[in-house]
Amino acid sequence: MNRKRTLPDVYRHRKKICGGRGVSDVQGPNEENETEVRPEPARDAQASLQYLHNLFPIDKFEGRLPPIILRHQLYSLSPNRTELDQQLNDIIKKGEVRLFKLGTIPDEFALVFTEEYREHVRKFTSRLWDVPKTTIDKFLDLAIGSCLDVSLTRDDMINELGFQENEIKDLFKAGLLAVRDVGSWWLSVPGAGTFMKSHLRGRKAILLMIRKCKYKEILQKELEARKLPKAAKLGISYHIHDVIGADLVSCIDTTSGKLLRLNE
Amino acid sequence: MIRCLEERSSGLLLPTGVQQAVSTDRALAMQLSKQRDVEKVHTTPINSLDLDPVEMRYLISGASNGTIAIHDLHNVTGQPQYTCPLLCTVDRCSQHAHKYSVETVQWYPADSGMFVSSSFDKTLKVWDTNTLVPVETVACRERVYCHRLSKIATKHCLIAVASSLSQVNLVDLKSGSYSHILKGHKGAVYVVDWSPQNEYVLASGSSDNKALMWDVRMAKNCIFTLDQHNGDATRCGPHAVQTAHNGAVNGLRFTADGLYLVSFGTDCRVRLWRTDNGQNMLVNYGAINNVHEKCLSIDVSSSLNPEIVFVPHDSNIDMLCLHTGTKLQRLVGHYNDCNTLVYHPFHQELYSGGNDRNIIAWLPKTASSDDYQEHLKETKLKKGTSRETKKKGANVNLMQDTWSSDED
Secondary structure: OOOOOOOOOOOOOOOOOOOHHHHHHHHHHHHHHOOOOOOOOOOOHHHHHHHHHHHOOOHHHOOOOOOOEEHHHHHOOOOOHHHHHHHHHHHHHHOOEEEEEOOOOOOOEEEEEHHHHHHHHHHHHOOOOOOOHHHHHHHHHHHHOOOOOOEEEHHHHHHHOOOOHHHHHHHHHOOOEEEEEOOEEEEOOOOHHHHHHHHHHHHHHHHHHHHHOHHHEEEHHHHHOOOOOOOOOOOHHHHHHHHHHOOOEEEEEEOOEEEEEEOO | OHHHHHHHHOOOOOHHHHHHHHHHHHHHOEEEOOOEEEOOOOOOOEEEEEEOOOOOOEEEEEEOOOOEEEEEOOOOOOOOOEEEOEEEEEOOOOOOOOOOOEEEEEEOOOOOOEEEEEEOOOEEEEEEOOOOEEEEEEEOOOOEEEEEEOOOOOOOOEEEEEEOOOEEEEEEOOOOEEEEEEEOOOOOEEEEEEOOOOOOEEEEEEOOOOEEEEEOOOOOOOOEEOOOOOOOHHHHOOOOOOOOOOOOEEEEEEOOOOOEEEEEEOOOOEEEEEOOOOOEOOOOOOOOOOOOOOOOOOEEOOOOOOOEEEEEEOOEEEEEEOOOOOEEEEEEOOOOOEEEEEEEOOOOEEEEEEOOOOEEEEEEOOHHHHHHHHHHHHHHHOHHHHHHHHHHHHHOOOOOOOOOOOOO
């Protein structure tokens, strides 16, 4: 029986058979628990968010960034992406988490907890003397509080939210808006440049690491033990979730843990 | 399984329930078949496959050099080991053959006596299967990427033709010429498919990232454009048009009940749409590589419990759950990119063709096929007696010792 029995239950109410797979499932986490805490295979979006949130090394950035989670990282924690998307949408609608567009890759979105974002923006802009505090507060109240989109057009800003041209200029200067197109802006996390820099460096480094391995594949455990270059501050497990979720590598279950193989 | 049968006997389960469960189990156990292969004929990449809709017996294939071949899939030898024989070919050298790559071949839905092929040589040919001579040749102005006949049509016999002309042409078989043109795309149309529910409804996908749904009786415009953001304009930018994908749409397939449409684009995404209002179901299937600038066939199973979508992913075939988007299986076997595949709904088999010039049969792995493999191994060991077992053929009970012990 080499065929994986992780398939849907076609006959309904199948009893759990204590086969080879079941046993390894029970033993696997226990063994690993001794060394480190690992995510359980299936979890909901909230738990996944929390897990990834804790994975983000805030101290490495000296508190200059809120924990930023990439949306596709969540996909590495659950096989059912559709369900995850739905749960995530609910969380976003509740306003607990904000979606941001960082970088140029389409379909790549970042998530930041709304409260942490507000705090971060206040802290960040307090150092800027030429941006009036009222504009920032207005932005946080209106743009972050009421509207849930990742981008705003000039129409939205002026007519619906009641911003002035010079206020928009100030927000842009403070890094809260980033240019998307003529008359349209992405909402942005101020200081996200440092994040993007280390994120892209780290991703490149980890992919290179896997590429250099024999058959372009490596055990996840083995990869976790390796070190990333200094410029990539985010930590190896953060990047592992990133490359799995972005479908840059594929996961293969083996008897000695997860194997990551480069997709080409 | 036993519980399933028990429930059936007590009337808790509908008769179709058992059928569904068994066929789903079979479909999920699909793997590269050790027992069946398809006779090799093609010397160039295979672009299109189709099963005849009446008996699901004859497999037609079209290749890049203009060759069309027909194989017989029915195994009447009584032996599990079977090579599907070639019945006939339209060879490249034949005067009737297409000059350039055959992009699509399709059987006439009501009868296997006729099939239609289209090619990059800007023609669409209607063939008589028995004589292998085209009875009708329709000249198109541009390269034809795909054509489709409606499988349920009773009131019309239109062939929808997708070409690089940025419009869908409808060819009427009755007159052998264009009946009308559907305008709406701005780039080459890569793929079309008729709805299996409504004979007048047609979907088309194009290189301008759009997928449109048409009613061929409507003179004015398409019914609706499929919009990946469901009308949420801020996601696609201020000046954006409604698009189905962020890349060319080169695979389209209706589900067997006609309620959903699956689309595949060069942005490496598969999307599921409702066909009544064009809503994106937002099923996330993950990234599936797709770089082909031509029609790529995907297929959807019918009457299984979680319905399965078969999507070519480079040289592999991914089996995805239609409604949840989870990856169920990956079929690994081709040596090069897979271009086309066709699902056999009666026997839960899959046939696929690709750039490695092979047609591969994917069959469910069953207990009896395992036993047969073991049986083969054992007979190989006992060489002298193997001939005897072959002779008996159909009557062989696989579980029984049938060889004599002369040698011992």
